[in-house]
Structures are given as structure tokens and as C-alpha cells.
Amino acid sequence: MADNAASVRLARCAKTFPDGTRALLPLDLEIATGETLVFLGPSGCGKTTLLRIIAGLAEPDAGGHVWFAADDVTTLPIERRNVGMVFQSYALFPNMTVAENIAYGLKVRRVDARERRQQASRLLDMMHLAGLGDRRVDQLSGGQRQRVALARALAVKPRVLLLDEPLTALDAKLRESLRVDIDQLLRSLGVTTVYVTHDQGEAMALGDRVAVMSQGRVEQIGTPQQIYYRPESAFVADFIGTMNRLTGTCTDGLLRVQGGALRLPVARATSDHAMFRPQDARIVEPDAGALAGRIVSAFFLGSTTRVVVDLGAEQSIVVDTIERRSFRKGDAVGIDVGADALLILES
Amino acid sequence: MSRGDIRFGLLALPALTVFAAFWLLPMARLVAVGASGPRGVAAYAAIVTDANYFASLVSTVVLSVAVTFATLIVSGIAGMFLQRNEFFGRNVLVSLLTFPLAFPGVVVGFMVIMLAGRQGLIGTVTDALFGIKLVFAYSIAGLFLGYLYFSIPRVILTVMAAVEKLDRALEEAARSLGANPWQVLRDVVLPGLRPALISAGAICFATSMGAFGTAFTLATNINVLPITIYTEFTNYANFSIAAALSLVLGVITWAALAFARTLAGSTVAAAA
Amino acid sequence: MMTRASPGMKRRGPGPRFVAQLLFTVLVCAFLVVPVVLSVLAGLSENFFVGVRSGLTLRWVGQVWSMYRDSIFLSLGIAIACLAVTLVLGVPIAYVLARRPSRATRLFEELLVLPVAVPGLATALALILFYGEWRGFRASWTFILVGHVLFTLPFMARSVLAVMAAIDLATLEEAAASLGAGFAARFFGVIVPNARYGILAGALMVVTLSVGEFNITWMLHTPLTKTIPVGLADSYASMRLEIGSAYTIVFFLMIIPLLIGMQWLSRERTSSMAKRHGG
Numbered sequence: 022m023a024d025n026a027a028s029v030r031l032a033r034c035a036k037t038f039p040d041g042t043r044a045l046l047p048l049d050l051e052i053a054t055g056e057t058l059v060f061l062g063p064s065g066c067g068k069t070t071l072l073r074i075i076a077g078l079a080e081p082d083a084g085g086h087v088w089f090a091a092d093d094v095t096t097l098p099i100e101r102r103n104v105g106m107v108f109q110s111y112a113l114f115p116n117m118t119v120a121e122n123i124a125y126g127l128k129v130r131r132v133d134a135r136e137r138r139q140q141a142s143r144l145l146d147m148m149h150l151a152g153l154g155d156r157r158v159d160q161l162s163g164g165q166r167q168r169v170a171l172a173r174a175l176a177v178k179p180r181v182l183l184l185d186e187p188l189t190a191l192d193a194k195l196r197e198s199l200r201v202d203i204d205q206l207l208r209s210l211g212v213t214t215v216y217v218t219h220d221q222g223e224a225m226a227l228g229d230r231v232a233v234m235s236q237g238r239v240e241q242i243g244t245p246q247q248i249y250y251r252p253e254s255a256f257v258a259d260f261i262g263t264m265n266r267l268t269g270t271c272t273d274g275l276l277r278v279q280g281g282a283l284r285l286p287v288a289r290a291t292s293d294h295a296m297f298r299p300q301d302a303r304i305v306e307p308d309a310g311a312l313a314g315r316i317v318s319a320f321f322l323g324s325t326t327r328v329v330v331d332l333g334a335e336q337s338i339v340v341d342t343i344e345r346r347s348f349r350k351g352d353a354v355g356i357d358v359g360a361d362a363l364l365i366l367e368s
Numbered sequence: 369m370s371r372g373d374i375r376f377g378l379l380a381l382p383a384l385t386v387f388a389a390f391w392l393l394p395m396a397r398l399v400a401v402g403a404s405g406p407r408g409v410a411a412y413a414a415i416v417t418d419a420n421y422f423a424s425l426v427s428t429v430v431l432s433v434a435v436t437f438a439t440l441i442v443s444g445i446a447g448m449f450l451q452r453n454e455f456f457g458r459n460v461l462v463s464l465l466t467f468p469l470a471f472p473g474v475v476v477g478f479m480v481i482m483l484a485g486r487q488g489l490i491g492t493v494t495d496a497l498f499g500i501k502l503v504f505a506y507s508i509a510g511l512f513l514g515y516l517y518f519s520i521p522r523v524i525l526t527v528m529a530a531v532e533k534l535d536r537a538l539e540e541a542a543r544s545l546g547a548n549p550w551q552v553l554r555d556v557v558l559p560g561l562r563p564a565l566i567s568a569g570a571i572c573f574a575t576s577m578g579a580f581g582t583a584f585t586l587a588t589n590i591n592v593l594p595i596t597i598y599t600e601f602t603n604y605a606n607f608s609i610a611a612a613l614s615l616v617l618g619v620i621t622w623a624a625l626a627f628a629r630t631l632a633g634s635t636v637a638a639a640a
Numbered sequence: 641m642m643t644r645a646s647p648g649m650k651r652r653g654p655g656p657r658f659v660a661q662l663l664f665t666v667l668v669c670a671f672l673v674v675p676v677v678l679s680v681l682a683g684l685s686e687n688f689f690v691g692v693r694s695g696l697t698l699r700w701v702g703q704v705w706s707m708y709r710d711s712i713f714l715s716l717g718i719a720i721a722c723l724a725v726t727l728v729l730g731v732p733i734a735y736v737l738a739r740r741p742s743r744a745t746r747l748f749e750e751l752l753v754l755p756v757a758v759p760g761l762a763t764a765l766a767l768i769l770f771y772g773e774w775r776g777f778r779a780s781w782t783f784i785l786v787g788h789v790l791f792t793l794p795f796m797a798r799s800v801l802a803v804m805a806a807i808d809l810a811t812l813e814e815a816a817a818s819l820g821a822g823f824a825a826r827f828f829g830v831i832v833p834n835a836r837y838g839i840l841a842g843a844l845m846v847v848t849l850s851v852g853e854f855n856i857t858w859m860l861h862t863p864l865t866k867t868i869p870v871g872l873a874d875s876y877a878s879m880r881l882e883i884g885s886a887y888t889i890v891f892f893l894m895i896i897p898l899l900i901g902m903q904w905l906s907r908e909r910t911s912s913m914a915k916r917h918g919g
Contacts, residue, residue, distance in 0.1 A: 076544065078540055078543075078544075098543070099540070099543045099544050100543045100544075100545075100546050100547055100548055101546075103546070104544055105544065105545075106540070106541065106544035108537045108540065108541055109537075110535070110537050112535065112537035112538045112540065112541035113541075114538060114541070114542070114555070114556060114559075115559075115560075116555075116556075116559035116560075125542070125545050125547075125555070126545035126546055129542075129545055129546040129547045129551060130546060173541075173545070174544070174545075177545060177546065183544075375823065376736045376739070376740050379732035379733070379735060379736050380732065380733055380736045380748070382728065382729050382732070383729040383730070383732070383733040383752070383793065383797075384748070386729060386789065386790075386793075387751065387752065387790070387793075390767065390786050390789075390790060391754070391755055391763065391766070391790055392751075393770060394763075394766035394767050394769065394770035394771070395762075395763075395766045397766065397769055397770045398762070398765060398766040398769060398770075401769055442668055445661065445664055445665075446661075446664065446665040446668050449661040449662070449664070449665050450665060453658065453661075455662075461665060461666070461669055463903065464669050464672065464673050465665075465668065465669055465672060467896075467899055468672050468676075469899075470848050470852055470895050470898070470899055471852065471895075472852040472853065472854040472869045472872075473854055473855070474854050474869050474872050474873045474876065475852075475869075475872060475888060475891065477876070478675075478679065478872070478876050478884060478888060479675035479676065479679070480675070481876070482675035482678045482679050482682070483671075483674070483675050483678075487688060487689060487881065489674065489675070489678060517671070517672065520668065520672065521672070549657070574757070577759075578758075578759030578760070578761070578855075580759065580760065580761055580854070580855045580858070581854040581855060581858070581869070581873070584858070584873065585873060585876050585877075587877065594759060594761055594855075597761055597765075598761065598859075601765065601859075607769065610765060611765060611769070614759065614761050614762040614765050615762060617759055617761075617762065618757075618758035618759060618762045621757060621758060621759060622754065622757040622758055625757045626757075
């Protein structure tokens with residue numbers, strides 16, 4: 022499987038629809054062979070359009086190019102790109118059995134019947150679907166259908182595997198368990214994968230790199246850790262996880278807000294706002310912290326407690342703490358945030 | 369019986385009475401008349417036992433089957449094309465293609481005469497090109513053309529509705545696996561359209577079997593069953609045979625439409 | 641009945657397949673439309689044999705009017721009467737079918753469709769054999785009306801039923817009853833207005849079908865009760881081509897507004913449903 026895997030390169034790919042909407046602004050992108058790249062973003066951000074351009078279901082605007090390894094595939098339609106695609110609705114053929122679905126790509130490639138049966142059988146085993154080969158598609162559960170769709174896409178030994186929100190149609194528990202399966206599968210196969218989702222957890226868990234998209238643009242592309250700890254724009258910071266944001270006035274390298282003052286990082290000592298993650302704030306004694314406020318609510322989440330603290334002047338922050346004390350509404354607390362944990366970003 | 373039930377009964381009563389008085393009872397009488405002639409009940413088998421009537425049945429069935437296949441192919445291609453493509457003038461084409469739906473069979477017959485009659489367009493063209501005037505309105509070919517004329521609009525609408533309901537993701541999935549357009553058509557689209565096509569075909573068959581007006585206008589010596597029935601009734605006053613034949617024809621068309629309904633879930637008119 | 645196109649991925653510029661299919665479709669369209677145009681021209685030209693060059697005239701149309709005026713009025717009268725009867729019979733029956741779906745009502749629905757499923761010839765024969773003795777009835781236009789009602793009633797009932805089944809009638813009625821409305825008030829004040837699209841569509845359908853009905857009418861007619869299609873058959877058989885064509889023009893003139901009305905109505909219905917469901 023991995024021997025067919027190709028690297029993907031996009032140059033100046035944009036997409037404007039006939040009615041004028043600019044779904045995708047010109048972008049350049051490189052995906053290494055065997056890498057899993059996740060496009061993450063809210064609906065309408067252009068991630069599905071981008072996927073379809075890589076797949077060959079849509080053409081980029083004039084001037085855009087797509088390469089698979091050294092081959093320029095820009096003008097090739099999807100049926101000639103040798104990709105494997107898993108659709109959001111799975112798109113399993115209702116007029117064929119499970120085994121026939123899986124073997125369809127091989128049938129089109131004129132692989133003989135015996136070889137097709139063997140391959141289908143092998144994939145059924147790999148996907149833990151053994152014995153279901155003769156079933157009709159409507160007799161399968163959602164999770165089983167998902168795996169058949171994946172098996173079908175992998176059967177053709179694709180150069181690039183494309184997944185369009187494959188887990189969205191499933192319930193939460195199934196999604197979590199399938200996420201693990203897919204992750205293991207992709208790692209063991211080493212096939213170049215492009216994965217589209219709006220679910221952060223999925224993106225962070227599955228991606229070697231994550232491209233956060235908004236309104237037709239890639240806001241940031243990096244490893245999950247980079248995206249989470251070093252967001253490069255306010256959008257990414259806001260979109261990924263929870264982010265606290267404080268606005269105030271700046272004097273002498275300190276950000277002054279209602280509840281106190283925070284020391285700003287040296288490089289950005291003149292900013293009038295700052296952001297930080299809930300787990301980077303510490304709860305201390307009421308007078309011992311840089312900020313002071315009152316607890317509004319506290320949610321015990323098991324491994325952490327999420328405390329919402331009101332700093333006054335309509336600014337409140339969220340703190341994730343592992344401390345095991347009780348946090349009661351109305352208690353006065355102090356908050357400390359290290360200067361190196363503060364993020365200063367343009368809007 | 370509750371008050372509601374009585375009310376429902378009263379509301380349905382007018383339609384029920386009209387239907388019973390003007391259809392059920394007369395039909396029952398027709399069945400009796402069918403068995404009251406010199407052949408007795410055997411009249412109902414006459415459609416196969418009598419050579420003339422059998423020939424009429426065969427020609428009607430062959431014509432209807434041929435028209436059905438031709439219509440499915442023509443309407444399939446045109447209907448799919450129109451549903452899947454947006455272009456300037458598309459809506460005009462759709463309107464033009466569906467407006468003959470309201471034509472009675474007689475008008476369709478006249479249209480065939482306009483095309484293929486003694487002063488028809490086709491004759492004029494072939495005369496100008498080859499020196500031979502091609503006139504076929506009054507032959508089985510003309511009848512075929514007429515039946516095609518009233519069948520195409522109906523089936524095109526059904527095809528367009530069915531194509532609209534197709535799941536495009538299935539076709540994209542097939543393409544993603546390497547299928548070229550013909551393979552996508554054969555493996556995904558046609559199987560998806562099959563119920564609708566069979567249903568439309570059955571309706572087309574039933575309509576053609578029972579069509580009277582078109583054959584009447586083309587006043588040929590071709591014997592399709594409705595014309596045979598009509599001749600028996602008006603020319604020979606063979607009421608019993610006419611009754612028996614028309615009931616057998618009625619059963620055939622009803623069965624075809626019932627079959628179509630099980631596939632599609634609703635009926636369309638079967639008259640031309 | 642107008643469906644919107646569902647576009648797929650477009651290659652740059654129309655490919656050969658597109659052009660071939662377009663030509664094919666245009667050809668089919670021509671097959672259907674050209675004879676209509678020819679017949680209109682024939683009805684308007686002095687001499688069909690010579691063609692349009694012989695000059696355009698309305699004299700054939702005028703002749704048709706004077707010869708067949710009675711038939712035209714009769715057709716219109718029957719169509720309107722048919723509409724009235726199917727409204728009175730069909731709307732209540734649709735209501736019953738919508739509110740009380742049971743085996744009995746489904747059987748009745750199947751029965752109602754029989755005059756459509758069975759060739760008009762059979763229905764007409766049955767009527768003649770059963771009521772032939774009643775001279776007065778047999779010779780009157782009401783005899784033809786009966787045939788038309790039998791044929792068009794299922795269309796009205798189905799059309800109204802489709803709309804009624806799509807709305808929650810039971811709840812609407814309960815709401816009206818809770819406010820004190822008796823049955824008649826509920827029926828005319830709530831049920832009928834909510835089913836108006838179905839009624840209107842059914843009405844257009846019934847009138848169109850009645851004006852064009854031939855199979856039943858041909859058997860049932862007498863020289864004094866001729867409708868337009870019967871007159872058309874007459875004129876095609878025995879009159880010169882120009883007269884037949886002119887009569888056909890009159891028929892088209894009656895049919896086209898009805899067809900436009902039906903298409904407009906179905907567009908209105910799709911857009912109003914979209915508005916109601918939030919687009």
C-alpha cells in the first residue's frame with residue numbers, strides 16, 4: 022500500500038464559484054509522502070473545496086496546479102488520479118454486496134475475479150468485517166459502513182487517501198473508538214492522507230500536521246502541539262480549545278485590568294491585550310496573585326476542575342486546575358499567569 | 369358507530385354513489401354482456417382463441433413494447449441531460465418537451481399527419497432530396513411515431529424527477545475508484561434509476577395498449593385492439609365480443625399500472 | 641412540475657458529449673414542436689399546399705368558429721360543470737382519505753382510479769350498455785359529463801389528498817374545534833383554505849383533461865353533443881387540412897393558458913413550501 026503513496030504539492034490553487042463566491046484563496050501547500058494532513062475549520066471555510074481539488078472532483082482556478090509526486094495532475098479528472106476517497110455519507114453502492122463494493126475499484130482496473138475475491142477478503146479481515154462480504158449495504162450498522170467505505174478506498178492502493186468528514190455521521194462514542202482505529206490504520210499503512218473535519222479532537226489526534234482554515238485561507242499549518250500552544254492568529258487561538266482573553270491598558274510592561282496587572286513578555290511589552298490557556302493560569306491566595314477576582318462557577322471534570330473567575334468590569338477568565346480543594350461560588354481568589362504563557366496576537 | 373364515523377361516511381357518500389351508479393354497476397353489466405353472446409363465457413378467451421383478435425392483440429402488444437423501449441431510451445438520454453445541465457434555454461426546452469402532455473390522441477394523430485402524411489414535412493424533404501416522397505403516417509410506422517409522440521413527454525418528466533433524486537456521491541465514489549463515465553452509467557446510475565424506469569415503462573406500455581384516439585385519426589387498416597373493439601361495437605354490433613375484449617384489455621392495462629405503482633408509489637394518467 | 645438542474649463538475653467549455661446530448665435533445669424537441677408549428681401555419685395560410693407564401697389569413701379560423709362554435713361552448717361548459725362536480729365529490733373524499741386511512745378507504749381509492757387505469761373505451765361501453773335505454777339521458781350532454789367526471793375525479797382527489805396528507809389536519813381541526821368551530825366552519829374555514837394549492841392544481845388538471853378527453857367522449861357523443869376533440873376528429877377526417885389545422889389552433893389557444901397556469905402554480909408551490917420550511 023505504501024509503495025504507491027505519493028507526495029502532494031499545490032501551487033496557487035484557488036477556487037471561485039460561478040456565482041462569484043471565493044471559496045478558496047490562492048494557496049500553496051506541500052504534503053510529504055505518507056503524511057496525514059488534517060484540514061480543520063468551521064463549515065464554509067473551504068476545506069471540502071480544497072479536498073475536492075486534490076481529489077480531482079473540482080478544478081482550481083486558472084494558474085493553479087496540483088502535483089502527485091512528480092506528476093502534474095491538474096487537468097486529470099478524479100478517475101485517472103488513482104486516489105481513494107471516503108465520503109461523508111460513505112456512498113456505498115446499494116446495488117452491490119459488501120465484497121463487490123470493496124472490489125469495485127479493482128473490477129474497473131480489470132483485475133480478474135479470483136484476485137478480486139482474495140483482495141476483498143484480505144481487506145475485510147483487516148477491517149474486522151470478516152464474514153460480512155455477502156451482506157447488502159443496508160444491512161450494516163453505521164460503524165460497519167464506515168469501515169467498508171475505508172476498505173473500498175484502500176483496495177485500489179491509492180496514491181493519496183482522502184477522507185471527507187468520515188466520522189461526522191456517527192454518534193460520539195463510536196466516533197471516539199473509530200478514531201483510534203483509523204489512527205492506527207493510517208500509521209501502519211503509511212499512505213499519504215488528507216483528512217477533512219470540523220472536530221478539533223479528531224484533528225489533533227489524527228494529524229501529523231493540522232491546517233486550520235477560515236474563509237478560504239489556511240490560517241496556520243503545523244503540528245497539533247504547535248497549533249495548540251503557539252497559535253499564530255486570534256482565529257486559530259479562539260478556534261482551538263478554550264482561550265482566555267484580557268483587554269486593558271499598558272504601562273511599564275504591565276497589562277493593567279480591573280482585577281490587577283499582568284507582566285507582559287519582554288518582546289511584546291506594549292500590547293493592550295493578552296491571551297492564555299486555562300491550564301496556564303494558577304489559582305493562589307486572594308492577595309498573593311497578579312490578578313484578584315471572585316469565583317462565578319466551578320465544574321468538576323474528573324481530572325481537572327474548570328473554575329470561572331470574574332475579574333470585574335465584565336472580564337472573566339477560565340482556569341483549569343488539578344488542585345483538589347473545593348471551589349465555592351463567591352470565594353475570593355488570586356490568579357497568576359507566567360509571562361511566557363501569554364500570547365499576544367493580531368486580530 | 370361514532371359521530372365522526374357517520375360524518376366521514378356522509379362525506380364519502382356522494383362520490384361513492386356516483387361511482388357505484390355510473391361505473392360499478394355498468395361494469396358489472398358489461399361483464400355479463402361479455403358472457404351473453406353466442407360464444408357464452410368463452411368470449412373472454414376469444415382474444416387468444418380467435419385468429420383475428422389474437423393477431424390484433426399481438427400487434428398491439430408488439431407496438432406497445434417497441435414504443436416503451438424506444439421511449440425509455442430517448443427520454444432517458446434527454447431527461448438525464450436536461451436534469452444534469454444548466455444552460456441558457458434549458459427551461460424553454462423542458463417546457464416545450466412537456467407541453468404535448470395535454471394533447472389528446474386525435475391531435476397527436478394529426479401531428480403525425482403533419483410530419484409524415486401525404487403533404488407532410490418528411491415527404492416534402494425526401495422529395496426534395498431524393499425525388500421520392502416518403503409517406504408513412506397511415507402505416508404501423510406512423511402509429512409508432514404517434515405513440516412515441518405522446519409517450520416521450522410523460523416519461524421525460526418521470527426520468528427528470530428520478531435523476532434529481534440520485535445521490536451524486538455514489539457517482540463521485542465510482543469515479544474516485546477509477547470508473548469512466550460509461551462505467552459510472554452502467555454500474556451506478558442505471559441501477560439507481562431502475563425502479564423509476566421500470567415504473568415509467570409500465571405506464572407507457574399501459575397507455576399504448578389502451579390508446580384509441582391516435583389510431584382512430586390515422587384511420588389505418590392496422591388493427592390495434594382498441595380499434596378492433598370499436599369496430600366490433602359500431603360496425604358489427606357485436607356487443608358481447610366488444611364487451612369481452614374491452615374487459616380483457618382493461619385487465620391488462622390495470623395490471624401493468626398496478627405493477628408500476630408498486631415500484632413508484634403513485635399513478636399517472638393512462639389515456640391518449 | 642419544473643425541476644431545477646443539479647449541476648456537477650464542469651469541464652472548461654462544453655465537451656463533445658455535452659454537444660451530442662444537446663443536439664439529440666433539441667432533435668427530440670423538434671420532433672414534438674415542429675408539427676405544432678406546421679399545423680398553426682397551415683391553419684393560418686391561404687393554401688397549405690402552396691405554403692405560407694400564399695398569404696396569411698384568419699378565414700379558416702373564422703370558418704371553424706362558425707361551424708364548430710356550439711362544440712366549443714359545449715366543451716367549455718362541460719369542463720366547468722366537470723370541475724364543479726369533481727370539487728363537490730372530490731374534496732370531501734380527499735378529506736376522508738386523509739383523515740381516515742384504513743383498508744376500506746385505501747380500497748376505495750384504488751376503485752376510484754379504475755376509470756383511469758382501464759381504457760376509456762371500456763368505461764364508455766359500460767355506460768352505453770347500461771344507460772342506453774334512457775333516451776333522454778343518453779342524448780344529453782350530461783351523459784358526456786358523467787364520463788368526464790369518472791375520468792377526472794381521481795386526479796382531483798389525488799391532488800387534494802397529496803396536499804392534505806402533507807399538513808397535520810388532525811391538529812388543525814382540534815385547534816379550530818377548541819375555539820368553538822363546528823364542522824362546517826372547520827371544513828370551509830380551515831381545511832379547504834389550507835388545501836387550496838391541491839384544489840387549484842386539481843382544478844387546472846380537471847379542466848385540461850376534460851377539454852382534451854376523447855376516448856370516452858367519442859363513444860358517448862351524439863351529433864348534437866359534440867365536444868372539441870370530437871370535432872377535431874371530424875375535421876381531420878372530412879375537412880380540408882387548413883380547417884383541421886385552424887380548429888387545432890383553437891384547441892391550442894384553450895389549452896396553453898391552462899398549461900401555463902399549472903406550471904406557474906407548481907413553481908409557486910415550491911417557493912411557498914421553501915418559505916414555510918425556512919428555505
